[in-house]
Amino acid sequence: MARNGGGGGDAGEGEWLKVAELRAMAESQDPHAKEVDNLTLRRFLRARDQNVEKASAMLVKAIRWRKEAVPGGSVPEESVRRDLADDKVFMGGVDRTGRPILLAFPAKHFSAKRDMPQFKSYVVYLLDSICARIPRGQEKFVCIVDLKGWGYSNCDIRAYIAAIEIMQNYYPERLGKALMIHVPYMFMKAWKMIYPFIDNVTRDKFVFVDDKNLQEVLHQEIDDSQIPDTLGGKLAPISLKNNARSLTA
Template identity: 30%
Template sequence: MSSASSANNGHGKEVQLFEQQLPKIGEVRAALGQLSGKTALYCSDASIARYLVARNWDVKKATKMLKKTLKWRSEYKPDEIRWDEIANEAATGKIYRTHYFDKSGRSILVMRPGVQNTKKAKGQIRYLVYCMENAILNLPQGQSQMVWLIDFAGFNLSNISLHVTKLTADVLQGHYPERLGVAILYNAPKFFESFWKIASPILEPKTFNKVKFVYPDRPDTNKIMEDLFNMEELESAFGGKNQTTFNIDDYAARMREDDKRMPLFWSPENSVLASEPYVMMNKDMPREGSSGLKTEETSSEKREETESGSENREETESESEKEETESASEKREETEAVSESQKREETETDSEKGKEVGTSSSAVELPNLPGEGKGTTLADKSGCS
């Protein structure tokens, strides 16, 4: 049998397995009970499927996860955040949505932690949520994921915050599962490697493996950019040919226009949002017996247990006290860890210093980048939130 025939047969089996999993969407829906308003719109087949994928099609775990998001959305009201509320956070262009998409039609969020302009984690996360909702609003029909393009220009030790990193991971993994297609960490400084070793355990295996480190002086990593983006559109800061830079006035005008569209997106009349099916666009089914599944489930379960314990404590703490305490202790931990790691790095060989960070021993199979031949994933191509 030819390799092409084998691949087709393998894909056919995975499609069959995928179709066998689809009834679980109905099981989750039944477990949720009667829904109405925005909650009913949010719980489309596509949305429920994302939670099932995030929990490896475990109905009980996916339902629990989705219920947490529904509670969070009813209280946090992410779709009701408007530009004028978070405009001060956006002033330096630390996060913004590009006007162009990647080659797969995914929205792109550029992040520049080196131009952080505020200190309160609460405001920073609220702005991130606004940007996530805006990126989803602008997804082309049939696409459901986005790209994070993180520029480390101007980044230094003062920009490191384990607290904000934890909050970011909680929001992304807990309330926007399967929304991130890939995160590009562009030209990260050497000292960031130390922080990455500390922060990476916060990420679930699927999220961790979507992170790609790219360095402008390394042709092998630059190929990632060429495979993902149209270089004529990509900004010059990331090796592209587009010379335009962030302009806050132009961006504010774009966002205010999008704010007008948001209520229509969440209107009961938006039948597309309510009924968009979850379709298999790639052979991304988790395979039966995959050694990576247990690793991810264990990681997720531990996170959930930790969250359950911390939720009760958080209810009795004030926001300011919590931030001040955590910020002080975490900053000390981060500084000590970075300093200790930098000392160790002095004894490394030149070849070891050139190695790329971010590799994983997890056996979980992850999304293919265009041009890569490794791994397969379940890519949710729905345009629903």
């Protein structure tokens, strides 16, 4: 469970005391909690509004989920190759605060060809990939969800809910903001079905951007050199399937 650390908001002495309390409680429930770093503990604490008991229950559940879902510690690329081949997700640059950007294209996802266990592994793979890019001094990433071309064949409520639940339950306080762009009217019907499954903390992070305000919002959030070229910027995003190679090149 230990992940790339970083800042993400100053913590006062009182919060660090709660982190220590959370560690003690979690370790008494699952010895594997000893492997979790303090910044991760703090994220779980913040995800549960500083309630140590609730944060401990959430953390222990996440530890046990991780051991079952990712027994080897990481998702092998070959196990998610089919989803990677669809080029649904790209790695972008960083926003003005230094948070790495994930660029998603839901119109490249088709419900008819989705295999749920493989899709869940793919979600873990992409979340681990973007979290690995979070620099020291940050704890969150930004997601641009480009819904251009999205239609009924792409609508997959079960998959969307599964992805959101994995993110909010097992990667708490990692998403900084999700910019929803080029949103077709019909998507809002799907969103009404997804919305109840999103917790209150995460809901506020989804921002729907009108097409007429898109460039203004992008330039407020991101320097032109870091805006994806698909959105009029200067940066060529890296496909998730090529991400591991780009990090080792």
